[in-house]
Amino acid sequence: xxxxxxxxxxxxxxxxxxxxxxxxxxxxxxxxxxxxxxxxxxxxxxxxxxxxxxxxxxxxxxxxxxxxxxxxxxxxxxxxxxxxxxxxxxxxxxxxxxxxxxxxxxxxxxxxxxxxxxxxxxx
Numbered sequence: 001x002x003x004x005x006x007x008x009x010x011x012x013x014x015x016x017x018x019x020x021x022x023x024x025x026x027x028x029x030x031x032x033x034x035x036x037x038x039x040x041x042x043x044x045x046x047x048x049x050x051x052x053x054x055x056x057x058x059x060x061x062x063x064x065x066x067x068x069x070x071x072x073x074x075x076x077x078x079x080x081x082x083x084x085x086x087x088x089x090x091x092x093x094x095x096x097x098x099x100x101x102x103x104x105x106x107x108x109x110x111x112x113x114x115x116x117x118x119x120x121x122x123x
Contacts, residue, residue: 011055023048023057030064 024045030036036044044060051057 009054011053011058013054015051015054015057019054019057020048020051023051023060026061026064026067029067035064 027036027041027044027048031038031041048057048060051060
């Protein structure tokens, strides 16, 4: 439900559970963008779940810019995976997983130099 859709709806119309969930998802996106603190989000999300009408839901978002719905955004075509070892893992490997793998490899390498029996893990 965008601001434009709310503008044409009767503000006294009863809100559905789907309307409330959609508002909470929109508020989450504003947290991610840095427009709302976690405290503000918690307060507004609780109010969204209590809101009986479309008008009360709209008031929770009135001071925030309208964002396009995620369903309306164009889908990026998948790119081919780079050649090499990471090609098996795919090009969408999250950076945190990659950092974790590197740290684990470094720890095992350091462990193999200290403990002779641990060398089998690294080779």
